[in-house]
Amino acid sequence: MASVMVKVKQKQIAQLIAHGKRLDGREPNDYRPIKIEVGVIEKAEGSARVKIGNTEVLVGTKVDVGEPFPDTPEEGVLTVNAELVPLASPSFETGPPDENSIELARIVDRGIRESKAIATEELCLEPGKKVIIVFIDVYVLNHDGNLIDASALAALAAIMNTKMPKYEIVNGEVKKKPGYIPLPIRNYPVPATFAKINGKMIVDPWLEEEQVMDARLTMTFDKDGNICAIQKGGIGHFTVQQILDAAKIGQQKSADIRKLVVKE
Amino acid sequence: MPVFFEKRDIVTPGDLLAEGDYFAGDNTYKEGDKLYATRLGIVDVAEKTVNVVALKAFYSPKAGDTVIGKVVELTIAGWLIDINAPQQAMLRASEIFERDYKPQRNDLPSVFDIGDLIIAKIIAYDRTRDPQLTIREPGLGKVTRGQVVEITPTKIPRVIGRKGSMISMIKEQTGCHIVLGQNGVILISGKTPENEHLAMMAIRKIEEESHTSGLTDRITEMLKKLKGSDENASKGTRETETN
Amino acid sequence: MPAKAQEKQKLIDKEGKRIDGRNPDELRPIKIEVGVLSNADGSAYIEQGKCKILAGVYGPRETHPKHLALPDRALLQCRYHMAPFSVEERKSPAPSRREIELSKVIREALEPAVFLEYYPRTSIDLFIEVLQADGGTRGAAITMASLALADAGIPMKDLVVACAAGKVEGKLVLDLSDAEDKLGEADLPVAYMPTIDAVTLLQMDGNLTLEEFEQTVNMALNGCKQIYKIQKEALKAKYVALKEVAEE
Numbered sequence: 001m002a003s004v005m006v007k008v009k010q011k012q013i014a015q016l017i018a019h020g021k022r023l024d025g026r027e028p029n030d031y032r033p034i035k036i037e038v039g040v041i042e043k044a045e046g047s048a049r050v051k052i053g054n055t056e057v058l059v060g061t062k063v064d065v066g067e068p069f070p071d072t073p074e075e076g077v078l079t080v081n082a083e084l085v086p087l088a089s090p091s092f093e094t095g096p097p098d099e100n101s102i103e104l105a106r107i108v109d110r111g112i113r114e115s116k117a118i119a120t121e122e123l124c125l126e127p128g129k130k131v132i133i134v135f136i137d138v139y140v141l142n143h144d145g146n147l148i149d150a151s152a153l154a155a156l157a158a159i160m161n162t163k164m165p166k167y168e169i170v171n172g173e174v175k176k177k178p179g180y181i182p183l184p185i186r187n188y189p190v191p192a193t194f195a196k197i198n199g200k201m202i203v204d205p206w207l208e209e210e211q212v213m214d215a216r217l218t219m220t221f222d223k224d225g226n227i228c229a230i231q232k233g234g235i236g237h238f239t240v241q242q243i244l245d246a247a248k249i250g251q252q253k254s255a256d257i258r259k260l261v262v263k264e
Numbered sequence: 265m266p267v268f269f270e271k272r273d274i275v276t277p278g279d280l281l282a283e284g285d286y287f288a289g290d291n292t293y294k295e296g297d298k299l300y301a302t303r304l305g306i307v308d309v310a311e312k313t314v315n316v317v318a319l320k321a322f323y324s325p326k327a328g329d330t331v332i333g334k335v336v337e338l339t340i341a342g343w344l345i346d347i348n349a350p351q352q353a354m355l356r357a358s359e360i361f362e363r364d365y366k367p368q369r370n371d372l373p374s375v376f377d378i379g380d381l382i383i384a385k386i387i388a389y390d391r392t393r394d395p396q397l398t399i400r401e402p403g404l405g406k407v408t409r410g411q412v413v414e415i416t417p418t419k420i421p422r423v424i425g426r427k428g429s430m431i432s433m434i435k436e437q438t439g440c441h442i443v444l445g446q447n448g449v450i451l452i453s454g455k456t457p458e459n460e461h462l463a464m465m466a467i468r469k470i471e472e473e474s475h476t477s478g479l480t481d482r483i484t485e486m487l488k489k490l491k492g493s494d495e496n497a498s499k500g501t502r503e504t505e506t507n
Numbered sequence: 508m509p510a511k512a513q514e515k516q517k518l519i520d521k522e523g524k525r526i527d528g529r530n531p532d533e534l535r536p537i538k539i540e541v542g543v544l545s546n547a548d549g550s551a552y553i554e555q556g557k558c559k560i561l562a563g564v565y566g567p568r569e570t571h572p573k574h575l576a577l578p579d580r581a582l583l584q585c586r587y588h589m590a591p592f593s594v595e596e597r598k599s600p601a602p603s604r605r606e607i608e609l610s611k612v613i614r615e616a617l618e619p620a621v622f623l624e625y626y627p628r629t630s631i632d633l634f635i636e637v638l639q640a641d642g643g644t645r646g647a648a649i650t651m652a653s654l655a656l657a658d659a660g661i662p663m664k665d666l667v668v669a670c671a672a673g674k675v676e677g678k679l680v681l682d683l684s685d686a687e688d689k690l691g692e693a694d695l696p697v698a699y700m701p702t703i704d705a706v707t708l709l710q711m712d713g714n715l716t717l718e719e720f721e722q723t724v725n726m727a728l729n730g731c732k733q734i735y736k737i738q739k740e741a742l743k744a745k746y747v748a749l750k751e752v753a754e755e
Contacts, residue, residue, distance in 0.1 A: 099611040102604045114712045215619075217709065227720050230695070230711035233611075235618035237705035240728065247717055274746055276739045277620075277657050278665030278702040291662060293622075300702060302622065302662035304742055319746055321660035322548070322567070350567035350581075350629040391627055416660075475746055476753040 010212045014198040022202065022209070029249055031204040036153065036260055038161040046162025046183070050154035053206055054144035056088075059154035060137050063164040063183075065174050068124070068131040076123020076131045080109035082138035082151065089143035103233070107191070108138060108152045110229040111220035115189035118159060122184045126169050134159070134183065145206035148218050148231075149257075152191045157261050160185055189228055190258045191220040192250035196234075201242055203253055217246055221254035223262075267314070269307040274319070274475065276304050281314050289315035305418075306475050319475060323349045323417040323447040325386050325395040332407070332445035333397075335380045338372050345382065345397060348417070348447045353395035355384060360399075381407040383443060383451070403443075410441075410453030411460045415471040417448035422474040423467060430470070430480055437487040438463040462490055518687055519676045525687070527556075531680045534670070534730055535641075539651075539741035541658050547634075549659025551651045551741075556684055557641035562651040564659040567629035581626040585614035587648060589637040609645055616649050616669065616698040616708035622662045631661060642688040643671045649698045649708065650734055657742055666738055667707055669698035670730030672723045674715060679723055681730045695720075697727040701735050 013023050020028055032053030041047040044060035068075060082105035084092040097105075112118060123132035136158065138151045163180035195205035195213035205213055214236025220229040227247065232238070238246075267282045269275060279301045281292060288294040291303040292314055301307075305316035325331070325347065333347035342357040358365045360375050376382060383404050384397040399405050415423070423444060424431050435442055440454035440463045450467060454460040466483050473479055518526050525531070535556030544550035547563035570576035587610040591597050602610075613635065621631070633655065635648045646669035653667040673683045675691035688694050693713025699706055715723060 097604075099607050102607045103611055106604065106608050110712050114714065215615075222714065225717070227711060227715050227717070228713065230709055231612075232706070232709040233615060235615055237619040237700065237707045238709070239704050240706060240724065243706060243709060243724065244721055247720055251717060274743050274750070276666065276742050277663040278700065279739075280702060293664065295703065300664070302664070303660060304657055304746075318660060320549070320658060350569075350626050352569060394628075473749060473753045476750050479753075482753070 005208065005211050009208065013209060013212050017197045017200050017202060020200070024206065028200065028202045029253070031253065031257070032206065034153070034257065034260055036157050038157050044158075045164055046158045046160075048154045048157035048161055050150050050157065052146055052150045052153075052204065054142055055146055055150045055206075056140075056142040057147065057150040057154045058139040058141055059151070059158040060139070061158050061162045061183075062135040062137070063162065064133050064135070065125065065130055065167060066133045068128065072120075073128035074124045074131075075120040076118070077133040078109070078113060078118060078120060078136070079133065080105045080112070080136045080138065080155070082108065082140070084140050084143070084147075088140045092140075092143070103231075104140075104147055104151055105138060107148055107218060107220075107229065107231050108136070108155050110231075111152050111189040111191055112136070112155065112159070114228040115187040115220070115222040117156070117185060117187040117189055119184035119186050125167055125174065126172075130169065130174055132164065132167065134162070143207065145208075145210045146193050146204050149191050149193045149204060152189070152220065153257065153261065156188060156190065159183055160188075160261065188223045188258055188262050189220050190254040190261070191218050191229075192253040192257075193218040194246050194250070196236060196238060196242065201246055201249075203249070217243065219247060219250040219254075221251055223258065225251050225255060227251075267309060271307060271309055272475070272477070273307045274305070275301045275307055275316060277302055281307060281316070282309075285312065287313040289313040291316035291318050291321075317475075318416075318418040320416055321418045323347065325349050325351075325353070325389045326446070327386050327389055329386045329446035330383065330404075330444075331386060331397075331447040332381060332383050332412070332443065332449035332451055333447065335376045335378050335382065338378065340367050343372065343376050345384065347384075347395065347397075347445075348414070348449065349395060351394040353384075353386070353397050355382070355397040355399065359397070376406060381412065381451075383407060383445070407451060410451045411457075411464060413450045413452065413464050413467050415448050415450065415467060416474075417446065419471050419474045420444055420446055420448060422479070423450070423470050425480060430483065433480065433484055434463055434466050434487070437484070437491065438466070462487060465490060517676070518690060519678055519680075523678070525675075525680060525684075527684060531678055532726065532729070534682045534733060535684065537734065537737055539654070539737060541654050541741050542745060547655070547659070549655045549657065549661070551654035551658060553647050553651045555641070555643065555647045555650075556682075557639055558637070558644055558647045559639040560644065560647050560651050561636045561638060562648065562655040563634045564631065564652075564655040564661070565634075566631040566659070567626040567661070568632070570628065570630040576628045576630070579627055580623040581621075581628075582630040583614055583618055583621060583623060583633065584630055585610050585617070585633045585635070585652070587613055587635045587637070587645070589640060589644075593637050593640045609648075612708055612710065613645060613649055613652065617652055617656065617667055619705060619707045620653060620663045620665055620667045620700055621656060622664070625662060631656070631659075640685070642683040642685045642694075643696065645708075645710075646670050646696050646698070650738060654738060654742055665700035665702045665705075666735065666742075667698050667700055668731045668735040668738055669696060669708060670727050670734055671696040672727035672730060674713060674719065674723065679719065679726055681726050693719075693723070695723050695727055697724065697731060699728060699731040701732055 046061040166177040215234035333345040337344035649669035698708035
């Protein structure tokens with residue numbers, strides 16, 4: 001059960017937003033402060049910790065060798081999993097992944113996959129038999145809203161930070177050569193998430209805003225500002241105009257945030 | 265202030281029914297000054313109120329309704345009754361045993377057991393409370409004989425007809441005693457199974473054609489015709505049986 | 508390899524016709540039937556291209572298990588499930604991550620339409636079975652599910668209708684088939700309540716510029732409006748036919 005929220009506060013948030021203001025003093029299109037650290041877990045091939053306000057997500061990557069999918073025999077494999085760790089929120093429970101963590105993982109996955117961020121065709125060792133598998137594990141440590149943007153940003157920072165062993169095939173056996181090479185990264189997908197409250201759109205909702213929002217919209221943009229993934233969530237709806245407006249604002253927000261990860 | 269549909273037109277959820285100074289009646293909602301349908305049904309405009317008579321709907325309990333339901337569970341406080349509504353109804357044990365009801369002493373199943381059919385009246389129902397029933401009125405209580413027909417509850421008024429014309433006609437033509445539960449459950453008890461069957465056929469046809477006009481005449485005609493052929497048919501079977 | 512072989516085959520020919528002979532803005536053939544299951548409170552069946560999908564609704568009814576019941580509204584539960592034989596290679600009947608995500612987004616596409624607040628403490632249980640999959644199963648599933656809800660007599664603001672548009676070989680196309688979905692550059696499903704201009708599902712994968720995005724959304728909405736008409740007729744069909752016969 002999600003924690004019950006006092007009705008007066010819900011009303012206050014909704015009324016403020018109708019006047020273009022937010023309870024924490026932000027403007028409708030402001031993000032909370034974003035902090036990114038990389039290489040925080042030495043045993044992982046790549047890692048990153050991202051904070052957006054009090055929301056905190058840790059992503060670790062592992063690299064291994066395995067079989068390709070039958071329909072893409074010459075491409076490496078990308079796997080994204082998300083854990084809503086019980087210590088991160090009273091509303092998270094132990095047990096197998098629920099629909100929320102599966103949705104989160106699939107949104108992060110779609111951004112990376114559809115923008116072709118990882119050059120999977122360079123991860124083939126022996127066509128149809130041996131390819132490199134990249135595991136991206138999203139670990140939510142503190143939930144204060146907008147897990148999607150924090151997780152996707154951490155995942156991007158983590159794959160950019162990932163070093164993989166130099167593999168070679170000797171007589172059909174996979175061997176590691178000394179040294180490491182970076183994962184081949186070709187694109188930098190960054191999402192922007194909106195919440196609709198009281199008929200108005202805001203970016204980067206924090207937890208209390210998420211609890212009163214009607215609906216949520218995430219748009220992921222690639223390095224050229226093209227859209228590569230979209231996900232609507234929540235039980236409310238958007239008008240067509242709201243969506244088209246959000247796309248323009250999202251493109252800008254995504255470009256701003258990308259500068260925090262991708263240093264020229 | 266236009267109205268976009270003729271009386272007796274079939275509409276679906278989301279159809280814009282009227283704009284302007286109209287009241288939202290049954291199965292409609294208003295946003296701004298636009299009035300829309302919420303269910304598949306027939307438009308009915310009475311003065312300034314726009315209604316949709318639903319063609320398919322489940323029963324929404326109302327205090328004062330007579331309903332026919334079956335006992336599905338016994339609890340310490342009484343009987344749970346399935347009345348074809350979203351929530352089960354409660355018939356309290358104190359309704360039968362009055363104030364000196366003691367769960368240790370009084371035996372609920374000896375009065376109504378699981379699977380029993382009862383005729384009851386709704387005394388209370390709101391958003392916070394499941395329907396409460398009573399049987400302390402004449403004509404209410406356990407059903408011991410007869411046939412049960414279930415129809416879409418919104419069609420009960422059609423079975424009754426204008427000023428009861430339809431139901432009295434069916435009773436007259438078939439000689440059956442008929443109890444109409446507002447929850448769409450109808451109890452028919454007649455002298456012979458053939459009579460009960462006739463009444464059942466009539467009710468089925470009303471349900472199927474409730475959204476058409478000239479229905480009472482067609483039902484009368486059908487009953488008269490069936491009565492004729494039924495008498496012949498039953499004679500026929502009797503003859504073959506004796507052979 | 509099958510994927511490679513298909514890639515060589517052009518999905519759009521010189522005249523702009525698609526692999527199945529359709530124009531870019533043309534829907535696949537659609538057949539809809541309502542009230543096809545006698546046990547369910549409401550049901551509907553669709554064939555859209557090679558998609559064959561069945562939807563059934565039970566409720567509003569008592570919530571099981573009881574602790575899931577909500578004090579102020581009905582609980583809408585949705586299961587999107589694909590039959591093991593619905594795709595080329597047998598799919599395990601256990602729910603996949605894709606099916607769990609789709610169950611969630613389909614439910615959230617329908618919730619804005621249903622007057623859930625009328626029936627506190629009850630549950631409305633929606634079951635969607637994909638008997639044969641083609642492109643756009645989630646859209647066809649939403650179109651069907653909203654008809655099954657209406658057929659169950661559950662009050663709604665509007666019917667929800669869904670359709671996808673996308674980009675294939677640089678061209679924007681409506682209602683993608685399986686091959687177009689897999690080999691094309693973008694797929695964008697939309698669910699919509701036309702009367703009140705409410706988008707209730709929006710997803711995308713692929714690559715679109717902002718300008719293409721706007722055009723694709725509008726194309727998908729156009730598809731929605733066409734299917735909406737078919738959907739309404741299907742819901743009324745049984746009663747209209749009876750009315751004509753009876754009043755002759």
